[in-house]
Amino acid sequence: MYTLLRTILFKFSPEAVHHFSMKALKISCSTWLGKKILSSLFTYKNPKLHTLFLGLPFRNPVGLAAGFDKNAEYLRELECLGFGFVETGTVTPKAQPGNDKPRVFRLPADKALINRMGFNNEGVDVVAERLRKWKTSRESGVGSQESTANPTYRMIIGGNIGKNKVTPNEEAWKDYEICFNALHDYVDYFVVNVSSPNTPGLRELQEKESLRKILVHLQTLNSEKAIQRPILLKIAPDLTNEQLDDVAALALEIKLDGLVATNTTISREGLSQESGVGRLEG
C-alpha cells in the first residue's frame, strides 16, 4: 500500500505533496471520530516513554525537527500522529517567501532530500497567535510553569527562531530578540538557528563572538521573564573541528541549555546520484 502511494505521490513536487498530505491529514483529524481513529493507530502511549528533559515533560522522546511545520499550522494533526515534541519554525520577525521554487529535491536512489527553502514563513506574529490559540486549547498549557513533582507529560512545543534575509548579520541579534519575545509565552523551549545554508551569510553567525552576542542577549532577556525557557543552539554538520571546539567552549562558558545537532548539510559526499540541484546561488 505504502509503495503504491509513494509511487503516485512521487509524480508530484515534494513541496506540493507535503501541503497536500498535511491538508488531507487536517481533514481526517477535523472530526472527533477521525481524530480518535488516527490517534489509536499512531499514538503509542506508554508511561515508560515519558521523558523529563530540560525540565520539560515530553510524553515520548520522538519529535519532529524544524522545517516541517514552520508556521505551527498542524499541531493537532502532529499530536494525533503521536509525536513527543514539535519544533515549529524557523520563524523570522517578518513574513518572507523563501527561495524561488523548486527548492526541495528528491534523491530517490539515496533516500535523501535536498532542502533549499530559505526560511519561508508567515512571520512571528502570525505564528505566535496560532501558538497562543493552541496553548489555550490545551488544559495543561504549553509553556506553563511545570510542576516537576507531578508533571503532565504532553507534546512539547519548540520555537525555532531565525533572522530575515534582508537583515544584515550585525543586526541579527535584534531579529532573534523580536522572535524570542513574541514566542516566549507560547513555546516550551527555544532553538536559535544560525546554521541554515539557505540564508546567505547566516552560518557566519556561528563564529564565536557573533554567537556570544546573540545567545547572551537572549539569556539576559530570558532571565528577566517570569518563566525561563531552555535556549538551545542549532549547529551545522559542516563545522570544522576548530569551530566545534569554539561552540562547545562557548556553550559551557555561558551555560547554554543545549545544542541541536544538526541542520541541513551542504556536503554532497556519499551520494550515488549526481546532485547539482538545490545548490544555493549567492
Ligand SMILES: Cc1cc2nc3c(=O)[nH]c(=O)nc-3n(C[C@H](O)[C@H](O)[C@H](O)COP(=O)(O)O)c2cc1C
Ligand atoms: C525541507 C526541509 C526544510 C527544513 N527547514 C528547516 C528550518 O526551517 N529550520 C531548521 O532549523 N531546520 C530546517 N530543516 C533541517 C531539519 O530540521 C533537520 O535539522 C535536518 O533535516 C537534518 O536532520 P535529518 O538528518 O534527520 O534530516 C529543514 C529540512 C528540510 C529537509
